[in-house]
Amino acid sequence: xxxxxxxxxxxxxxxxxxxxxxxxxxxxxxxxxxxxxxxxxxxxxxxxxxxxxxxxxxxxxxxxxxxxxxxxxxxxxxxxxxxxxxxxxxxxxxxxxxxxxxxxxxxxxxxxxxxxxxxxxxxxxxxxxxxxxxxxxxxxxxxxxxxxxxxxxxxxxxxxxxxxxxxxxxxxxxxxxxxxxxxxxxxxxxxxxxxxxxxxxxxxxxxxxxxxxxxxxxxxxxxxxxxxxxxxxxxxxxxxxxxxxxxxxxxxxxxxxxxxxxxxxxxxxxxxxxxxxxxxxxxxxxxxxxxxxxxxxxxxxxxxxxxxxxxxxxxxxxxxxxxxxxxxxxxxxxxxxxxxxxxxxxxxxxxxxxxxxxxxxxxxxxxxxxxxxxxxxxxxxxxxxxxxxxxxxxxxxxxxxxxxx
Numbered sequence: 001x002x003x004x005x006x007x008x009x010x011x012x013x014x015x016x017x018x019x020x021x022x023x024x025x026x027x028x029x030x031x032x033x034x035x036x037x038x039x040x041x042x043x044x045x046x047x048x049x050x051x052x053x054x055x056x057x058x059x060x061x062x063x064x065x066x067x068x069x070x071x072x073x074x075x076x077x078x079x080x081x082x083x084x085x086x087x088x089x090x091x092x093x094x095x096x097x098x099x100x101x102x103x104x105x106x107x108x109x110x111x112x113x114x115x116x117x118x119x120x121x122x123x124x125x126x127x128x129x130x131x132x133x134x135x136x137x138x139x140x141x142x143x144x145x146x147x148x149x150x151x152x153x154x155x156x157x158x159x160x161x162x163x164x165x166x167x168x169x170x171x172x173x174x175x176x177x178x179x180x181x182x183x184x185x186x187x188x189x190x191x192x193x194x195x196x197x198x199x200x201x202x203x204x205x206x207x208x209x210x211x212x213x214x215x216x217x218x219x220x221x222x223x224x225x226x227x228x229x230x231x232x233x234x235x236x237x238x239x240x241x242x243x244x245x246x247x248x249x250x251x252x253x254x255x256x257x258x259x260x261x262x263x264x265x266x267x268x269x270x271x272x273x274x275x276x277x278x279x280x281x282x283x284x285x286x287x288x289x290x291x292x293x294x295x296x297x298x299x300x301x302x303x304x305x306x307x308x309x310x311x312x313x314x315x316x317x318x319x320x321x322x323x324x325x326x327x328x329x330x331x332x333x334x335x336x337x338x339x340x341x342x343x344x345x346x347x348x349x350x351x352x353x354x355x356x357x358x359x360x361x362x363x364x365x366x367x368x369x370x371x372x373x374x375x376x377x378x379x380x381x382x383x384x385x386x387x388x389x390x391x392x393x394x395x396x397x398x399x400x401x402x403x404x405x
Contacts, residue, residue, distance in 0.1 A: 011149040012149065014148060015148055015149060015342075015346070018148075018342055018346045018360070018361075019358070020353060033368040033369050037164055051094075059121070059124070060120075062167050062332075063167070064090070065102055066115055066127065067120055067123045068089070069108070071093065077109065081246055083249075086102055103254050105234075106243050107230040110237065124166055128163060131171040135153065135159075135177075136150065138176075142339065142343050143343065146342075146343045158368070161331050162332045167332040170335060172333070175196050176193075176315075177319075177339070179191075179193035179194045179197070179315070180315025183312070184219070187216070187219040191224075192226050198227045203322065205322060206322050206325070266330065270330055272290075272323070273293045273327075274289070275374075276381075279374070279377065279379055290327050297324045298325075301318065304393040304396035307396050307397030308396075308397035313396050316343070317389065320385060320392070324382065331368070331371065334367035334370075337366070340363075341360045341361070341364035341388055342364055344392050348395065362380060363387075363388035369381075
């Protein structure tokens with residue numbers, strides 16, 4: 001036991017010291033916000049009947065869409081994209097109501113169907129365990145390269161938020177990490193990972209541009225073939241009407257959720273530049289600001305490439321930069337960003353008091369600090385993500401090559 005601990009000590013030390021002096025604040029903050037999230041959810045669960053954690057939501061929150069969507073898909077897709085009918089059947093099945101909708105493209109139904117068979121809690125457990133296993137597998141080479149222990153994934157603030165929400169953070173984050181690690185090495189595995197990411201297509205908007213710029217034609221071919229195969233299979237299984245309704249009605253409904261006038265609960269969960277600008281000045285040029293941040297992000301990606309950054313590191317930058325470009329994302333989408341912040345911090349040659357380590361630490365804790373800080377009028381996430389992204393782009397190329405671990 002002692003010998004094993006001694007062998008792990010360099011990795012443990014690297015983990016503890018990743019954020020340098022600022023770790024004295026970052027680690028306690030992550031623990032405090034995590035405890036606050038869990039204790040608040042448990043208190044809600046005890047105070048409400050059944051599985052409810054709010055009058056309109058149950059344990060696992062958004063996973064109920066995957067479970068119910070899969071269950072209803074067994075009967076046919078007609079009532080899934082009809083929001084009125086979908087909410088009626090959801091209320092009958094789980095006593096859940098509100099603005100719930102199956103907002104994912106029809107090929108997500110094929111992934112949802114297996115989770116529609118078991119009872120809800122069993123299905124939720126299978127979803128979280130399965131997607132967490134994928135995330136661990138995908139994170140392993142990145143953590144190993146950075147000299148960090150595999151169990152670091154248990155400490156990611158974004159992971160706890162995803163558990164709370166029962167969402168796609170493990171799945172999409174794992175697929176993105178897997179895809180970029182194997183891009184240029186195993187095009188079939190990389191392309192298949194990017195194809196599966198299309199169940200939440202906006203999370204992979206940077207992928208085709210970077211692959212094309214880096215002439216990764218084999219990976220593009222696999223990703224394209226995989227995506228088309230999923231679309232074709234879902235069309236055969238659920239009909240063309242499912243796709244037509246999703247494209248013409250569901251997408252417009254989702255866009256409406258970004259309404260600047262909306263002051264709903266999920267408002268505070270959005271770590272986007274647009275929401276930050278709305279909080280500063282609701283009447284200001286929000287769209288212009290979002291576009292400006294997007295252009296800055298793209299420019300820094302090009303800069304990193306010109307500095308000789310390897311494809312895998314550009315991939316990590318793209319996962320992070322996507323959160324600066326998207327006008328629509330949530331704190332549970334930031335699981336991979338927590339991991340990336342930790343990896344960047346561990347690899348950085350910056351001094352222990354450098355602001356660079358503070359930027360990585362702020363991005364690391366952003367997923368779990370997003371809601372409580374936003375309620376106080378502090379929109380940390382976009383600023384933290386931009387700062388960490390800028391430092392990492394600056395380090396790309398020669399610096400990362402000289403300090404892989």
